Amino acid sequence: MDNILSFSLADFQYNDNPDVLAPPNDFEEWINHPKIKASFSFFEQQLLAAPRASTEILSNLDHKKRKVINLTSYNYLGLSSHPEVIQAACDAARQYGLGASGAPLLSGTFDLHVKFAKMLADFKQKEDCLLYSSGLGGNMGAIQGILRKGDVLVLDEKCHKSIVDGGTLSGAKMLFFEHNNIDSLVAMLEKNKGKRTLVAVEGVYSMDGDLVKLKEVVEVCDRYKAAIYIDEAHSTLMFGKNGRGVAEHFGLEHKVGVTFGTLSKSFGGVGGFICSNARLIRYLKCYSSPYHFSCAPSPIIIAGLIKAFEVATRDSSLRDKLWENTGYFKKQLLDLKLNLGGTESQVIPIIIGSSGEKLFQMAMELQKRGLFLQPVDFPAVPANARRFRISVSSQLTKEEIDEACNIIEDVIVKGLKN
Ligand SMILES: Cc1ncc(COP(=O)(O)O)c(C=O)c1O
Known part of the structure; x- marks a missing residue:
């Protein structure tokens, strides 16, 4: 396979392997490439506690337990726990x-x-x-x-x-x-x-x-x-x-x-x-x-x-808090001059651009700094609009949002300038 890194999950749906119980041969070659393997290590990370705004994961990156601010779960109103x-x-x-x-x-x-x-x-x-x-x-x-x-x-x-x-x-x-x-x-x-x-x-x-x-x-x-x-x-x-x-x-x-x-x-x-x-x-x-x-x-x-x-x-307090948090978070991200696309909700993308390598480097750094914020790669989103996607929760405190924005500034804002 020439230029193996130019392939993505969009390329392996078709399967002509004569063994019906096997994936396409070039899929194996692709997914075992060290760089692709590294990017897949962001998937299926283990949560060790409820998906609260502040939780603990067993990181696939270094197999260590890590306390994280969780911007990735859809537990928007904190009701799961x-x-x-x-x-x-x-x-x-x-x-x-x-x-x-x-x-x-x-x-x-x-x-x-x-x-x-x-x-x-x-x-x-x-x-x-x-x-x-x-x-x-x-x-x-x-x-x-x-x-x-x-x-x-x-x-x-x-x-x-x-x-x-x-x-x-x-x-x-x-x-x-x-x-x-x-x-x-x-x-x-x-x-x-x-x-x-x-x-x-x-x-x-x-x-x-x-x-x-x-x-x-x-x-x-x-x-x-x-x-x-x-x-x-x-x-x-x-x-x-x-x-x-x-x-x-x-x-x-x-x-x-x-x-x-x-x-x-x-x-x-x-x-x-x-x-x-x-x-x-x-x-x-x-x-x-x-x-x-x-x-x-x-x-x-x-x-x-x-x-x-x-x-x-029974009252509007949870969604009021969600919208308060969303407004507070969004304002800080806009002050950092990040590209948030056309978001109008508690789902806030931070669009990085076309470099998958940059996206995963940043993702690694974010996690090491204690932010659970997952990269979203092509083909889930267009190849020129790879991103991080924040799911705001009503459970987040102002201090957690401030801390998240500090990490985002150090990692994403600085990373985009390099
Ligand atoms: C728009 C939309 N519809 C449906 C679903 C499927 O829901 P579930 O994950 O609860 O199966 C999802 C999941 O992410 C979704 O984003």
């Missing part, structure tokens, strides 16, 4: 045991599932809700269950892989419109007029932290009679006056046909859900495979999630 949440989960473990031990339709539905699904449907102002064991499975399963061959899925090019995979499974024609570009969306809808069409967008785009242009999307979808599917993975419990998400923020919840949320980020647990009209949910219970053919979420998790939901919605 909230004392009331932990108490609720412990109580549920004693009452219900570890797992649901069955698919929801046959033997896996508990009173907790019914209660939580109703809470979420009421919260999202929809008729009903379907719970899934994973967020990825929820997106994939909902889209696979809604669309068929002959239908059309028009999705923003920055939509999460779970939406893309759902489209592939469904057999529908898939068309990607340019990110947040309404002319590009119109062009695709125009070419497919009269077909059953679902338009998929995200409330907050996860790599850039910008928001969907929902008002424009709604206008266009009304005109072309296309339904809207919104993924609020990074916005539920945070955006909108009541924390219902970006659709609430724009006052357009009634225009959204299906709203998706994950239970692994602001909720602090694991799982996913969709809310929509009762007839569609009834139908998807029979045709959405990750619901119909998979074990229901653990009752321990659901009990914890019910409490997390209650804590997050």
